[in-house]
Amino acid sequence: DADVTQTPRNRITKTGKRIMLECSQTKGHDRMYWYRQDPGLGLRLIYYSFDVKDINKGEISDGYSVSRQAQAKFSLSLESAIPNQTALYFCATRPNANTGELFFGEGSRLTVL
């Protein structure tokens, strides 16, 4: 089983719908991240969390919200999806040391029509 699991892997929805992307991890890491990938733009940080009570905005948090339900679970919500939120979304975890790398899930491809 993957260490970082994202569900759903693919989702097509309509403008205005509420969407939740879920992430769970078995690595025991406290730090969790949500990134968005768009062609030619690389990965951009949406939100990150150091623990259940510590949630922080990234560079592109507008239109998104998150919930850290437990150390192992970090969900990303789009309250009212719009077409320019069509993208590939990645959840990642990181050990507490700043020198540690990110461990990524396999991604959730979201299409908003």
Place this chain on the structure above:
Amino acid sequence: AQSVTQPDIHITVSEGASLELRCNYSYGATPYLFWYVQSPGQGLQLLLKYFSGDTLVQGIKGFEAEFKRSQSSFNLRKPSVHWSDAAEYFCAVGAGNTGKLIFGQGTTLQVKP
């Protein structure tokens, strides 16, 4: 502000030829630097990382990268490319105590037979 630039959006090399992917960063302190690879439909896998010490870093799959502080660069190299190396490559810099990684735009590598 921290930033990462990958000047080459797309590179094509012949199988067996050498490869160099460029990465330039902007960061005020000693950077933590990473190279990730993303195969089609997959998440990101760490190739190598630099924190301190020897400026020539060895990674998986025969890749290496050299940190050059004077040039603010962390270029990725491989002496002989294999067809399976075709993928998208991302350079990233660790941004201080937040644990965030800032990613470049990515370079897509195509390998000709």
